[in-house]
Structures are given as structure tokens and as C-alpha cells.
Amino acid sequence: MNQWNRRCRVATCTVNNWALDFRGNYERIVKTCSEAAAKGACIRVGPELEIPGYGCADHFFEIDTERHSWEMLSKIVEKSKEWPNLLVITGLPTRFRGLLYNCAAALKNGKLLFVRAKMALADDNVYRESRWFVKWTETYKHYEMMLNPQIHFEQTSVPFGDGILESSDNVRVGFEICEELWSARSTNIRLAEQGVDIICNGSGSHHILGKSNYRINQLILGSSAKTGGVYLYANHRGCDGDRLYYDGASSIAQNGDLLAQIHQFDIEDTCVTTAVVDLSKNFTFRQMKSSDRGNASDQVTVVPIRFEGNMIRDVRMDEKCTVRIKNVEGLQLSPIDELCHGPPAYLWTYLRRSGMSGYFIPLSGGQDSSAVAAMVRLMCEKVCGAVKRRRETDGNNQLKSYDICDILGGDDPAYYLGGRKVGEDPAELCKQVLFTCYMASKHSSDETRKCAEGLALNINSNHCGIFIDTVVESILNVFNMVYSFIPSFQSADNREAMALQNIQARIRMVLAYLFAQLALVSHQRPGGLLVLGTANVDESLVGYLTKYDCSSADINPIGSVSKCDLRQFLEIAYEKYGMTALRSVIDSTPTAELRPLVDGKVAQTDEAEIGLTYEELSVIGRLRKPGGMGPYGMFLELISLWGDKYTVEEIEDKLRKFWWRYRVNRHKATVSTPAIHVENYSPDDHRNDHRPFLYPDFSYQFERIHEKVEELKKKKSTL
Numbered sequence: 001m002n003q004w005n006r007r008c009r010v011a012t013c014t015v016n017n018w019a020l021d022f023r024g025n026y027e028r029i030v031k032t033c034s035e036a037a038a039k040g041a042c043i044r045v046g047p048e049l050e051i052p053g054y055g056c057a058d059h060f061f062e063i064d065t066e067r068h069s070w071e072m073l074s075k076i077v078e079k080s081k082e083w084p085n086l087l088v089i090t091g092l093p094t095r096f097r098g099l100l101y102n103c104a105a106a107l108k109n110g111k112l113l114f115v116r117a118k119m120a121l122a123d124d125n126v127y128r129e130s131r132w133f134v135k136w137t138e139t140y141k142h143y144e145m146m147l148n149p150q151i152h153f154e155q156t157s158v159p160f161g162d163g164i165l166e167s168s169d170n171v172r173v174g175f176e177i178c179e180e181l182w183s184a185r186s187t188n189i190r191l192a193e194q195g196v197d198i199i200c201n202g203s204g205s206h207h208i209l210g211k212s213n214y215r216i217n218q219l220i221l222g223s224s225a226k227t228g229g230v231y232l233y234a235n236h237r238g239c240d241g242d243r244l245y246y247d248g249a250s251s252i253a254q255n256g257d258l259l260a261q262i263h264q265f266d267i268e269d270t271c272v273t274t275a276v277v278d279l280s281k282n283f284t285f286r287q288m289k290s291s292d293r294g295n296a297s298d299q300v301t302v303v304p305i306r307f308e309g310n311m312i313r314d315v316r317m318d319e320k321c322t323v324r325i326k327n328v329e330g331l332q333l334s335p336i337d338e339l340c341h342g343p344p345a346y347l348w349t350y351l352r353r354s355g356m357s358g359y360f361i362p363l364s365g366g367q368d369s370s371a372v373a374a375m376v377r378l379m380c381e382k383v384c385g386a387v388k389r390r391r392e393t394d395g396n397n398q399l400k401s402y403d404i405c406d407i408l409g410g411d412d413p414a415y416y417l418g419g420r421k422v423g424e425d426p427a428e429l430c431k432q433v434l435f436t437c438y439m440a441s442k443h444s445s446d447e448t449r450k451c452a453e454g455l456a457l458n459i460n461s462n463h464c465g466i467f468i469d470t471v472v473e474s475i476l477n478v479f480n481m482v483y484s485f486i487p488s489f490q491s492a493d494n495r496e497a498m499a500l501q502n503i504q505a506r507i508r509m510v511l512a513y514l515f516a517q518l519a520l521v522s523h524q525r526p527g528g529l530l531v532l533g534t535a536n537v538d539e540s541l542v543g544y545l546t547k548y549d550c551s552s553a554d555i556n557p558i559g560s561v562s563k564c565d566l567r568q569f570l571e572i573a574y575e576k577y578g579m580t581a582l583r584s585v586i587d588s589t590p591t592a593e594l595r596p597l598v599d600g601k602v603a604q605t606d607e608a609e610i611g612l613t614y615e616e617l618s619v620i621g622r623l624r625k626p627g628g629m630g631p632y633g634m635f636l637e638l639i640s641l642w643g644d645k646y647t648v649e650e651i652e653d654k655l656r657k658f659w660w661r662y663r664v665n666r667h668k669a670t671v672s673t674p675a676i677h678v679e680n681y682s683p684d685d686h687r688n689d690h691r692p693f694l695y696p697d698f699s700y701q702f703e704r705i706h707e708k709v710e711e712l713k714k715k716k717s718t719l
């Protein structure tokens with residue numbers, strides 16, 4: 001064997017798989033394998049649990065999920081005869097000794113070679129893997145697993161557990177499944193010590209602002225720079241049926257260099273990338289680090305699982321190795337730039353998979369609903385960008401593949417809708433998929449109406465304006481018939497003013513659903529619109545919203561984003577994406593406009609009513625989660641953070657206000673609209689932030705805080 005010419009082409013991919021869409025997932029897997037084979041790759045790695053979809057959640061309790069996954073695996077194994085030289089790494093749940101494991105499966109040319117079980121499960125934040133799976137604990141041990149005779153395979157058993165594969169031409173392939181890379185005891189270290197040439201990491205890693213940067217630079221490149229070898233990282237991309245968005249960025253690295261990366265936020269269902277690598281460079285790289293050599297020589301030699309066929313082939317002698325990407329930093333977006341891509345990409349997947357025909361936003365002209373409208377427009381930019389890219393590379397109209405025709409109701413590639421190029425022009429697409437409505441009451445100001453109209457014109461949404469006062473009056477009259485009074489803003493009983501505010505807010509929600517359901521009837525288009533929610537993290541955290549008002553919607557793109565991050569997003573949308581109408585939105589003061597105007601001017605502002613600024617709410621929100629602090633811990637932390645601008649009494653007062661609102665309103669989180677998950681500080685009660693919603697008054701905690709305040713005051717006065 002010529003060990004000095006070890007060049008081969010390797011492939012990684014991304015798939016926008018969908019939990020439980022077994023047929024669709026199979027097709028996407030097969031498509032990426034065919035593409036990888038056609039490009040001459042010797043190996044194709046796919047994401048974690050890609051056969052059933054990563055996000056099956058409690059469906060992993062169902063035997064059906066295993067059954068259908070294994071049925072699809074059998075089909076993939078059969079299909080692999082069409083790519084005899086390609087080693088395929090895919091993912092599915094597997095039962096061994098009666099226990100369920102999260103596994104990578106290796107197969108080649110009609111044969112299942114190995115099923116490798118995950119050895120570190122992900123349970124942080126939104127992850128719940130150990131709810132369904134157990135981890136494999138026997139390092140480098142594998143056993144014969146009998147295959148289910150009810151599912152067709154041309155073999156009766158397969159090795160199961162942990163191990164290393166080795167090809168006929170001595171290429172060693174090892175596995176590190178997702179969390180194993182994140183864990184301090186990363187598997188790649190021991191794989192490198194066994195001289196593994198190619199480490200395969202199939203991942204199900206969701207998007208959080210700034211996470212991709214860490215994932216690529218610190219984990220993939222960081223590990224690869226320490227342990228050497230070729231690293232094939234494959235991650236899902238898109239929404240697979242839940243609040244999470246997987247942000248792909250499947251990558252190929254070698255010895256600390258990034259050779260290829262698939263775009264993080266593109267919307268194509270599949271994408272394959274390849275690189276030509278010289279595996280001999282792994283020897284050289286590892287040879288240069290004597291400390292690691294020494295450690296490796298201490299290790300017991302692992303006997304690999306051998307398989308038929310060569311990996312080093314199909315690379316022309318004159319073909320050069322792929323050169324490293326020099327500007328790795330340039331590939332990574334800043335967290336706020338990511339907001340311009342993640343939620344828009346999610347919104348497109350969700351829309352086409354939901355079978356609905358567009359989005360409806362009650363547009364108040366405030367910063368939150370304007371940010372959501374801007375995200376939908378950015379979604380249109382993304383879709384048209386993808387169509388254009390595809391036409392430039394494939395030279396034909398590929399609208400079908402983006403489901404635009406399905407969404408807009410055309411039969412054949414309805415590229416022209418009413419004479420307009422919908423798939424090419426983001427403004428035209430926006431006109432078709434985004435409906436906005438300003439719902440004025442007598443408390444609305446001219447400023448917010450103009451902001452809403454200006455933005456609608458700017459992004460080209462299908463906009464209208466309505467008045468809600470007659471509806472509010474009718475409802476109050478119905479109440480009056482039973483209780484014989486009409487509530488008043490002037491009443492000494494605050495419940496009356498509050499009820500008058502709540503009814504306006506709730507009516508807007510009812511109207512939003514009516515308009516969403518019927519708007520397309522008048523446009524003679526099939527389908528209905530999804531209503532978008534617009535509550536941000538900070539107001540949700542303190543419940544500064546009416547339960548079942550417009551905060552109740554179908555999907556909320558900003559429900560896990562703080563107001564401060566949103567304001568920065570608006571600045572970028574204004575500066576980079578030509579949404580000039582956002583200037584007046586950015587400069588406006590947040591207000592609910594639910595109380596009477598005073599001298600024609602808004603008299604109610606959010607921050608004055610809450611008693612905390614959005615910046616302060618954002619700081620406290622982060623101390624709560626991920627900071628993990630209760631009232632007392634927060635108080636101590638805030639003394640150091642805010643000590644130079646507030647007295648200890650003022651800090652105590654601010655915390656009282658926060659915790660009072662938080663505790664009386666936490667019940668609202670139980671019904672909050674599903675929010676696209678982009679931040680760990682999200683108060684989402686369903687997946688991310690499990691807390692009670694009926695709280696005691698925290699009097700003990702605040703007594704302790706008060707004692708500390710007195711102690712600090714005394715200390716200060718004796719200084």
C-alpha cells in the first residue's frame with residue numbers, strides 16, 4: 001500500500017430534514033449521497049438522527065419511530081449499491097439490549113458496516129436527549145447486534161457500540177457525535193491517539209446568536225488544531241418542526257484549517273460540499289507534536305472494524321488539495337447580523353411546510369411589530385436570492401424547488417403572477433406573502449400610524465388601516481346591559497382603566513385572526529395567512545402585555561430576543577437593507593397607546609409604566625437566565641454593575657418592581673406564542689425555561705435584601 005499518496009475527496013452535507021417525514025428525509029439523504037458520489041467523494045457524512053429527523057422529541061418513545069427509521073436505513077443500504085465507492089454515514093435511533101441509543105450508522109455498497117452509539121448525551125438548555133436515549137459507556141467496545149429479520153438486509157448482524165472503521169487501504173474513520181465534541185472529554189482526542197484519519201461528526205446543533213462562531217472556531221477548528229486529522233462536521237439546516245432553527249454550517253477541516261463550509265442560513269433543502277485532502281498531512285501534523293505522540297503511544301491499540309474497499313481513489317494526479325479558507329472570521333456573522341438571517345430563514349421553512357400562504361402582522365408602527373415585518377421582508381430577499389443563485393448556476397427556473405408556486409397558489413411554475421416576477425423581486429414577493437394592518441383606536445397617535453404606513457410602503461407589504469373604536473364600544477355596551485356601567489379611564493378603581501386597555505388589545509387579536517383567515521378570499525387566492533406575534537423577551541418576562549392580545553399568535557419571530565438586541569437589528573435593517581422608513585421607528589419612544597392622549601400626545605410610555613428601562617430589563621433578564629440568579633443574587637450582582645449610577649435603595653426598588661411584575665405575570669408565559677428560539681435567555685415556558693407560574697410573594701428574599709441594604713448603608717456612613 002502506497003502510504004505516501006493518500007489523497008482523497010471527502011464530503012459533508014446539510015439537509016433540512018423534518019421530524020417524522022421519513023420519505024422526505026430519505027429523499028434528501030439519497031440526494032446528498034448521489035451528489036457526493038457524483039463529485040467523486042469517498043465518504044459522505046450526514047447530520048445526527050437524520051433519518052427520523054433530530055426533533056422527534058417524545059416520538060422517540062414510539063417504537064414506530066425506530067421501525068420506520070430502520071426501514072429507511074434498509075432502503076438506503078440497498079440504494080448505496082449505486083454508489084459502491086462511497087462510505088455513507090447517517091443517523092438513526094437503535095435499540096440494543098432493550099435500550100435506545102442515538103446512533104451513527106456506517107454503510108457501503110449494500111452493506112451495513114457499523115452502528116456507533118453516542119457516548120455523551122445533550123441535555124442542556126433545550127436539549128432532552130437522556131429523556132429518550134441512554135449513552136454508550138464502553139469505550140472502543142462493540143458487540144454483534146442481530147438485525148431485525150422483519151426488515152430486509154443482506155446480512156443478519158452488524159457490530160454495535162464504539163469503534164474505529166478501517167478501509168482496505170488503511171484509512172481509519174472514527175466517530176464523535178455532536179455533544180461529544182462539546183464535552184470537555186471530547187472523543188476526538190482519543191481518536192487522534194489511535195491514528196484516525198477522518199473524524200465524522202453528525203450533529204443536531206441549533207442556532208443561538210453567536211453560537212456558530214464558537215462552534216466553528218473554538219470547537220471544530222480548535223480541536224482539529226490540537227489533535228489533527230480530517231474533521232467532517234455535518235449539521236442540519238432549517239426548521240424541523242419545532243421552535244428550533246438548525247444553522248448548518250457543515251464544515252470540512254484538516255489539522256486546524258477550514259477547507260470548506262456550507263452556508264449557515266441558506267434555504268435550499270440540501271447542500272453538499274467536498275474537499276480534496278491529503279491524509280498523509282495528518283501524519284506530518286501529528287508527528288510534529290511530540291507530547292501528543294508520547295500520550296498516544298501510552299494507549300492500548302484498538303483493533304479496527306475492517307471493511308472492503310479503498311478510500312484513496314478517484315482523485316486525479318493533477319488535482320490539487322483544497323486550499324484552506326483564509327478569512328475564516330469573514331464567514332462568521334455577528335450575533336445581530338445573524339438576526340437578519342436566522343428568523344427569516346426559519347420563517348420561510350415554516351411557511352412552506354405549514355401549507356399556509358403568507359403572514360399577517362398587526363403593525364403598530366412600534367419597534368417590535370416593525371422588526372417582525374422587516375424580518376419577513378428579509379425572508380423575501382433570501383428566497384429571491386436563492387432563486388437567482390440557482391438560475392445562475394443551473395440556468396433554469398427553479399421556483400418549484402422553493403415552493404413559491406405552492407404558496408402563491410399557481411399550478412405550473414407561476415413565475416409571473418399578474419405579470420410580475422414574483423420569484424425574482426423581493427418587493428413583489430413581499431406584496432404576495434406579507435399582509436399588514438394598522439388598527440387605530442382613538443388613543444392612537446399620528447406618529448405611529450405614519451410609522452406603520454411608511455414601513456409598509458418601504459417593504460412593500462399588502463397594507464391596510466382600520467379603526468377599532470366601534471367594536472370596542474359595542475363590546476362595552478354588551479357589558480353595560482348586564483352590569484349597568486361603562487368603565488372609565490377616570491375611575492378611581494384602576495380595574496376599569498385596565499379593562500378598557502385590555503379590551504382594545506384583545507380586539508386587535510380577534511381582528512388579526514379574522515383578517516388572516518379571509519384576506520386571501522378577497523385576493524382570489526387559496527389558503528390563509530399565519531398570524532405573527534411580536535412580543536419581545538423583556539416585556540414577556542415582566543408580563544407587560546395583555547393575555548390573549550396580539551401576543552397570542554401562530555409564531556413569534558422575536559419572542560426570544562431582547563428589546564436591546566432588536567433595536568440593534570433595526571439599525572442594521574435600516575443601514576444595510578435599505579429600510580429607510582425604520583429611522584422614525586427606531587427613534588420613537590415605545591408606547592402601548594391604550595390610554596387617552598393628552599393634548600394630542602402620547603401620555604403612556606412603556607418604560608415609565610414598568611419603572612425600568614428596556615436596557616435594565618435586559619440586564620436583569622440575563623442575570624435570571626442564563627445567569628441563574630434569584631432576587632438576592634441579583635441584588636449583589638447589580639451593586640457591582642450599577643453601583644456607580646444607583647444607590648443601593650434604588651437597586652432594591654428596581655428589583656422589587658421586576659420581581660413583582662415577573663411573579664404576578666409568569667402565568668402569561670404558559671400561553672406565550674411559540675417563539676423561534678435564538679437565545680438562551682428566552683423565557684419560553686415550554687422548552688427552555690421551566691418555572692412555576694403561581695409564585696409566593698418573595699417576601700423572605702426581599703427581607704434579606706433589605707437587611708443587606710441597611711448593612712451597606714451603615715457601612716457607608718461609618719466610612
Ligand SMILES: Nc1ncnc2c1ncn2[C@@H]1O[C@H](COP(=O)(O)OP(=O)(O)OC[C@H]2O[C@@H]([n+]3cccc(C(=O)O)c3)[C@H](O)[C@@H]2O)[C@@H](O)[C@H]1O
Pocket residue numbers: 498501502505506543544545546547548549592594609664665667693694
Ligand atoms: N395567577 C394567575 N394564574 C393564571 N391566570 C391569572 C393569574 N393571575 C391573573 N390571571 C389572569 O390574567 C388576567 C390579567 O392579565 P391581563 O388580562 O393580561 O391583564 P393585566 O396583566 O392586568 O394587564 C395588562 C398589562 O399589560 C400592560 N400592557 C402594556 C403594553 C401593551 C399592552 C397591550 O396589551 O398591548 C398591555 C397594561 O398596561 C397592563 O399592565 C386576569 O384577569 C386573569 O384572567
Ligand SMILES: Nc1ncnc2c1ncn2[C@@H]1O[C@H](COP(=O)(O)OP(=O)(O)OP(=O)(O)O)[C@@H](O)[C@H]1O
Pocket residue numbers: 361362363364365366367368369370437438439440441444508534535536539544545550551590591592593
Ligand atoms: N395600532 C395598532 N395597530 C396594529 N397593531 C397594533 C396596534 N397596537 C398594538 N398592536 C399590536 O399589538 C402588539 C402589542 O402592542 P404593544 O402596544 O404592547 O406594542 P409593543 O409590544 O411595544 O410592540 P410594538 O413595538 O410593535 O408597538 C403590537 O406589537 C402589534 O402587533
Ligand SMILES: NC(=O)CC[C@H](N)C(=O)O
Pocket residue numbers: 048121122124127177178179180182203204205206
Ligand atoms: N445534539 C447535540 O448533541 C447538541 C450538542 C451541543 N450542546 C449543541 O448545542 O450543539
